[in-house]
Amino acid sequence: MNNDHNISKAKQLCYRYLSIKPRSEFEIRSKLSEKGFEKDCIDSTIENLKNYRYINDEDYTRIHVHYLANVKLYGRHHIVHTLKTKGIAKELVTPYLNNIDETTHIKTLIEKKFKNWHPPYSYQDRQKIGGFLSRRGFDWDLIKDFFNENK
Helix, strand or coil: CHHHHHHHHHHHHHHHHHHHCCCCHHHHHHHHHHCCCCHHHHHHHHHHHHHCCCCCHHHHHHHHHHHHHHHCCCCHHHHHHHHHHCCCCHHHHHHHHCCCCHHHHHHHHHHHHCCCCCCCCCHHHHHHHHHHHHHCCCCHHHHHHHHHHCC
16 A cells, blocks of 8 residues: 555656656656655656656657757757766667758857857857857867868
8 A cells, every 4th residue: 555655656746747848767767766766666657657658768859859959059969968967878869860950050059159250260269169169069070161161
């Protein structure tokens, strides 16, 4: 009886947690263990949530990659790192990264952030822009290609 009560409490906690935004299985497990639930209770709750498709790491990955790439305009490295911290394996992320046009994102970001700067860029400008793009997760080869196109 007590175990059923704990499972019910865990489900209620998960429903509230998932009502805010979608979560990965890792995030749900972490939240439940943080709240002191036992492993058997957590496993049972996770299985129940998966059966009702409240948790689906593949859908979560697809949605999150689309959001980070196309709305927030982050690069591949940042996306992989962010999803890794949420417990998503790189193998699950990689197929969704193939649809990202990072070159267009770089141009859009530079037009927004550095709208008053125009090519040819000085050494200091290239340093600032390159650092900015690198911190957003873009590959150095893409950044160099951008500068070579805009000499």
